[in-house]
Amino acid sequence: MKRMILTIIICLLFPSILYAEADGPDYYEVQKVASDGVLNIRENSDWKSTKLGEIPYNGTCFQNQGYVGGLTFQEFTELLEEQ
Numbered sequence: 001m002k003r004m005i006l007t008i009i010i011c012l013l014f015p016s017i018l019y020a021e022a023d024g025p026d027y028y029e030v031q032k033v034a035s036d037g038v039l040n041i042r043e044n045s046d047w048k049s050t051k052l053g054e055i056p057y058n059g060t061c062f063q064n065q066g067y068v069g070g071l072t073f074q075e076f077t078e079l080l081e082e083q
Helices: 002-013 015-019 073-082
Strands: 038-042 051-056
Touching (some): 002 073
């Protein structure tokens, strides 16, 4: 329930993210990361690549920045409700 509320709040604060194109998933949620870990964001898809940042293990509602294929916003929202 907390995730769904967070998703709604973020979407209300940043309405421009609701207009993502239908060529890939609109949003992401971090999964399969230990509760004491982070998801590293790198320049390229190689673990040796320069680290640009990190997302906490419980991060949600990260906007797609160009990946094609996956979940739509509607599918993402329905997944949150099932949890």
